[in-house]
Amino acid sequence: MIAMNIHQRDDLAFPQSLPEFQRQFPDDAACAAYLKRTRWPDGFICSHCGVIAEPYRIVTRPGVLECRACRRQTGLLVGTVMERSHTPLSVWFWAAYLVASQTPGMSAVQFQRQLGLTRYETAFGILHKLRAGMVRPDQDRIGGRPKEHVEVDETWVGGRTRGEGRGIHHKTLVAAAVEVRHREPGTAQDKRKDGRYAGRVRLAIAADRSAGSLCDFVESATMPGSLIVTDDWSGYAGLRKRGYDHHAIAECGDPEVAEQFMPMIHLVFSNLKTWLNGIHHGVSAKHLQAYLNEFTFRFNRRFYPFNAFRSLLGIAGGVEAPTYAELYSGVWRHPTCSGFLR
Numbered sequence: 209m210i211a212m213n214i215h216q217r218d219d220l221a222f223p224q225s226l227p228e229f230q231r232q233f234p235d236d237a238a239c240a241a242y243l244k245r246t247r248w249p250d251g252f253i254c255s256h257c258g259v260i261a262e263p264y265r266i267v268t269r270p271g272v273l274e275c276r277a278c279r280r281q282t283g284l285l286v287g288t289v290m291e292r293s294h295t296p297l298s299v300w301f302w303a304a305y306l307v308a309s310q311t312p313g314m315s316a317v318q319f320q321r322q323l324g325l326t327r328y329e330t331a332f333g334i335l336h337k338l339r340a341g342m343v344r345p346d347q348d349r350i351g352g353r354p355k356e357h358v359e360v361d362e363t364w365v366g367g368r369t370r371g372e373g374r375g376i377h378h379k380t381l382v383a384a385a386v387e388v389r390h391r392e393p394g395t396a397q398d399k400r401k402d403g404r405y406a407g408r409v410r411l412a413i414a415a416d417r418s419a420g421s422l423c424d425f426v427e428s429a430t431m432p433g434s435l436i437v438t439d440d441w442s443g444y445a446g447l448r449k450r451g452y453d454h455h456a457i458a459e460c461g462d463p464e465v466a467e468q469f470m471p472m473i474h475l476v477f478s479n480l481k482t483w484l485n486g487i488h489h490g491v492s493a494k495h496l497q498a499y500l501n502e503f504t505f506r507f508n509r510r511f512y513p514f515n516a517f518r519s520l521l522g523i524a525g526g527v528e529a530p531t532y533a534e535l536y537s538g539v540w541r542h543p544t545c546s547g548f549l550r
Contacts, residue, residue: 222518229305239297240270240284247284248395256280264331271297289337289529294329299323301521303334308516313502315488337529339498341520342505343543345527348407350387352431357455359473360385360426360438362414365481365496380493382480382500383414383425386472388437406472408508411500412544413479413493419443423450437470476507495535497542 233239244252252263254275263273263282271284285291292299306314306322314322320331351358366379381405387407412431414421422443426436432451438444440456447454457469457501466474483489491499509516530540 223305229302233298233301235301236270236297237265237267239301240265241258242301243284243288243297243521244273246518247288252282254278254280255282285527289341289527291529292531293334293337295334300327300334304338304520305517307335308520311506311510312483313487313506333532333535336495336498336535338520339502340529340543342501343527349429349431350385350410351434351436353389356390356407357388357435357437358385358430359388359470360422360430360436360444361470361473361477362417362422363477363481365484366490366493378493380384381414381417381497382496383412383422384473384476384480385429386427386476387411388472398494401471404472406476406507407506409476411476413497413500415445417441419446423447426450426452439470479503479507494538495542497544501542501544 218378221232223232233242251260252273254263254277257275257278257280259277260273263275266272266274273282273284274280275282283291285293285297287485291299293300302323303319306319316328316332316335319325319335320328323331325331360383361384363382364377364379365382366377373472386409388404390405391405393403393405394433412425412429413424422441423446426444426447427450430436430452433453435453435455436444436447437455437457438447440458444454444456457465459465459470480500483503484499488499505516505520509519534540
């Protein structure tokens with residue numbers, strides 16, 4: 209199933225407070241009805257016979273719908289991040305609400321306490337399943353807007369490595385692209401950073417700083433022909449050949465130059481590292497991409513955090529998620545920018 213854009217769905221109200229959430233989703237049946245409207249906005253379509261009609265509902269099994277025509281059953285959670293889960297649907301909705309509405313997010317330990325889960329592994333698994341649902345399968349590329357540009361850079365993420373010799377580290381290279389937009393004159397904060405502010409962001413783990421890795425990331429994350437601003441690292445030299453309007457800035461280690469020409473990308477990196485260390489106290493390289501996806505999801509929806517709740521359910525209703533065994537074995541590959549393979 210293709211995830212739909214539900215920002216324009218007037219029939220999908222989203223709670224803006226805990227009392228509203230409790231009134232709107234008092235039990236599993238209410239959650240199932242909301243999820244059904246999210247997955248089939250034009251009415252239930254039987255996956256077996258294709259008939260569009262209101263299905264029968266089983267009182268004792270709110271997650272199962274029965275077609276009125278062929279009488280075959282369809283699992284409401286099949287093809288979603290909640291598939292094969294024994295966790296009640298109401299707990300999943302609480303989880304999505306907490307993840308979407310808590311601006312800084314929360315660690316798995318905090319998540320376990322808030323939901324009263326008995327096992328840490330359950331909280332860990334639910335969070336990673338929701339993170340898998342934070343990347344739209346049809347995710348569009350950023351940039352391409354007139355009179356705007358995209359800043360691109362890379363940074364190292366991770367903790368220190370001690371006792372292994374000078375110059376050795378186990379940090380992970382992360383590439384980022386962020387839109388630079390301009391505030392309307394006369395609006396609030398239009399004088400801050402010359403009226404510039406960050407639009408959408410894309411983050412992904414890069415294999416190395418080679419031209420192949422960095423230019424492939426830019427190509428997967430930004431629209432063709434976009435104005436791209438980077439530092440003067442040679443890895444970005446091939447962007448013009450790929451059809452981008454590339455401008456390289458020689459920073460020469462001067463923070464004032466970086467602040468003047470590439471302020472947004474460094475702001476994103478600063479916020480990312482503060483978030484990883486402050487909320488999650490550092491993450492492993494194996495799961496770093498999942499946390500980059502969560503940061504991207506939060507950053508791009510920071511102006512409407514409560515709306516992110518129904519956005520998350522809409523995306524999560526059409527993607528697959530890892531099992532606990534796949535997470536720990538390393539078999540699962542966390543989704544990233546469209547077409548970008550690290």
